[in-house]
Amino acid sequence: MAAAKVGGIHANNTYPAEFIYQNLMVQANVIDAAFQNGVQKLLFLGSSCIYPKLAAQPMTEAALLTGPLEPTNEPYAIAKIAGIKLCESYNRQYGASHGVDYRSVMPTNLYGPGDNYHPQNSHVIPALIRRFHEAKINQAAKVTIWGSGTPKREFLYVDDMAAASVFVMNLPKAVYDQHTMPMQSQINVGFGSDITIAQLAHEVRQAVGYAGEIDFDPTQPDGAPRKWMDSRPPGEGLAEGLQAYPVATTPV
DSSP, X not given: OOOOOOOOHHHHHHOHHHHHHHHHHHHHHHHHHHHHTTOOEEEXXXXXXXXXXXOOSSBOGGGTTSSOOXXXXXXXXXXXXXXXXXHHHHHHHHHHHHOOEEEEEEEOEEEOTTOOOOTTTSOHHHHHHHHHHHHHHHTOSEEEEXXXXXXXXXXXXXXXXXXXXXXXXXXXXXXXXXXXXXXXXXXXXXXXXXXXXHHHHHHHHHHHTOOSEEEEEXXXXXXXXXXXXXXXXXXXXXXXXXXXXXXXXXXX
16 A cells, blocks of 8 residues: 655645545555454554654664654654554454454655656755756756755655565565564664765756756755665564565665
8 A cells, every 4th residue: 555645745735634534534544444344454644744853863673763753754654644543553453353454655756767856846856856957958057055064864765665575465464463563563674774865966967967956945944854664574484584585775
């Protein structure tokens, strides 16, 4: 279940009511409809923003609900946390009686083909690609980017996330249960390292072939200072499985 209303920092900050309401409704309707129609297995995709703004880095699954969230995307994060708890609650109540096995994975920032390139509401990589491409076509002298450029972000190619999702879905229930807890059942999926927004901007500028300057606007929000996911396997059995089924192989 990857359906969601999503967007970058501008969209989250501009449409908080839509982000919390629409995501809560999508999750509640789909997860309950799955149960009502006898679906025993479901994979719910969350987001790294579920963890506190100042969580220790890298962020472990245990950091969930241990501190305040980043204000700009708190409504979206609250909805995603609710989705995790919906899955856990159906497992606890209907796992033994109905064979319900609803799992949750928390991807880091994703990018790849088919992304949203909206000029205001897209995530950072497609937003930068579009901005630098348009600046190159229009021969603009500089490109202005929101924030200071100092926050660090981790990025994962979408096909690697798909591989990780298939892997988690196919884990035997006993293995999944061994490495999670009934009320802390989400699994992080990340690339393993992160870069600053400034570094990312320079990489995208070079890839696009734009020769102008980059101007950072520190009057605009930065978001969380860092969102590096701890996606290391929590135990030897899972570690062996991950080695046999590698993911997170495509760098930015």
